[in-house]
Amino acid sequence: MEDNLRLPEMNSGSYPASICKDGELKLVIFDCDGVLVDGEQLSTAQMAAEARKYGWDLSDEEAHKIFTGGELAKIGQQIAQKTGKKLPEDWDMMMQQRIVTMMKTDAETVDGAENMLNSVIDLGLPIRVGSNSSGAEMEAKFASTGLDEVLEDHRIHSGRDLEMPKPRPDIYLHAAKQEGVPPTNCIVLEDSDAGVEAARRAGMACVLLRPLDKPAPEWPGLLRIDHLSQFPEILSEVLTQQRQNHEELLPA
Structure with a gap:
């Protein structure tokens, strides 16, 4: 691991327990868009086109900055407020x-996603997905990219379908509950500020891919990487720090 990514000596109280040497990491939870599937640009471009249709002169690039990680219902409200136009009730x-x-045809994986997932599995850590995307959307994305060969359906959770969108922590708490582990034993991989906030509120550690x-948000529980290959490291x-700490505590 590069020096700027090397973990500091972490102690409970200063950092989330799951990444402390005296803690225990038991579950990894992934966001979907921008972390596993590179579909956010495609989605926000669709929303930009809608915004322009209703009179908001918004470029695809501006829309990506504004709408990334947002709920469709709230994005519709933003467009309506900005343009003064009434959108269809079923717009979202x-x-x-x-x-x-x-997404059934155009979705692509984020660079290194499949190798990263397999590397995490090889570490012996269970994985789950917690995303604001709907279950149908994630099914299309994972089938299109082949990630459905790695991700089991019952380990994929939708904040939209459960009406628990980020930055609320519910979707991550739900994933931990389904795994049967406390939030303090979980780490999240995210790319959005809303997702980081959801992890923080859930009491989980978080790694930001950016x-x-x-x-980035300022929070001691936030680690940073700029490529997925760094996450398994x-x-x-x-895990090495926690194992060594456990061995040191064993009676001689």
């Missing part, structure tokens, strides 16, 4: 279906 459902259809020169080091 219409957009959801449009995105699902698009270029290191880009701004962080997990490996956490």
Whole structure:
């Protein structure tokens, strides 16, 4: 691991327990868009086109900054407020279906996603997905990219379907409950500020996938990487520190 990614000496109280040497990491939870599947740009471009249709002169790039990680219902509200136009009552459902259809053919994996997932599994850690995307959307994305060969259906959880969208912590707490582990034994891989906030509220550690020169939330429980290949290295080091600490505590 590069020096700027090496874990500091972590103690409970200062950092979430799951990444401390005296803690125990038992579950890894992944966001979907921007972490496993590179579909956010496609989705926000669809929303930009809708915004322009109703009179909001919004570029695809601006829409990506504004809408990334957001709920479709709230995005519809933003467009309505900005344009003064009334959107159809089922606008979010219409957009959801449009995105699902698009993802069946156009979704691509984030660089290194499949290798990263297999490396995490090889570490002996169970994995789950917690995303604001609908279950239908994730099914389309994972089938299109082949990640359905790695991710089991019962380990994929939708904040939209459960009406628990981020930054609420519910979707991550739900994933931990389904695994039967406390939130303090979990770590989340995210790319959005809303997802980081959800992890923080859930009491989980979080790794943010984002270029290191880009701004990020300030929180001691947040670690940073700029490529997925670095994530298993962080997990490996956490597990090594915890195993060594456990061995030191064993009676001679």
